[in-house]
């Protein structure tokens with residue numbers, strides 16, 4: 001068991017900011033889900049807002065100091081009708097980013113567990 005928080009193991013504020021940049025860039029390259037994200041290139045202000053929410057979501061959910069002020073998971077993904085393959089593609093991007101950032105396997109599993117637990121709140125809502 002480790003005594004550091006998940007937030008610390010993800011690299012704190014800076015590590016999480018880098019992870020979010022990497023994950024969003026990966027989503028934009030990922031053929032299974034890029035159509036969901038590419039339109040945000042035309043709206044940089046909105047993209048920054050969503051990235052800020054993603055950073056705060058990760059911080060708040062990992063024991064960090066930031067408060068999440070975005071929408072709930074069902075509200076944020078309502079009407080997108082996200083399917084299982086898209087969900088797995090997003091998880092792949094997240095795991096690959098954690099790997100690239102040198103996050104240890106135990107911590108990656110922990111993040112995977114949390115991400116997976118949100119599935120019912122995001123799929124087909």
Ligand code: HEM
Pocket residue numbers: 033036037049050053054057069070071072076077082086087088090115116118122
């Ligand atoms: C573990 C899985 C996921 C988590 C934790 C997650 C988390 C989030 C969060 C925190 C936001 C910001 C909400 C806000 O700004 O109010 C968001 C927005 C968004 N998510 Fe996800 N998401 C996940 C999976 C997915 C998947 C699989 C897709 C599509 C393939 C997706 C597409 C989007 C899009 C397009 C937005 C922007 C919504 C908007 O502009 O209104 N997400 N997500």
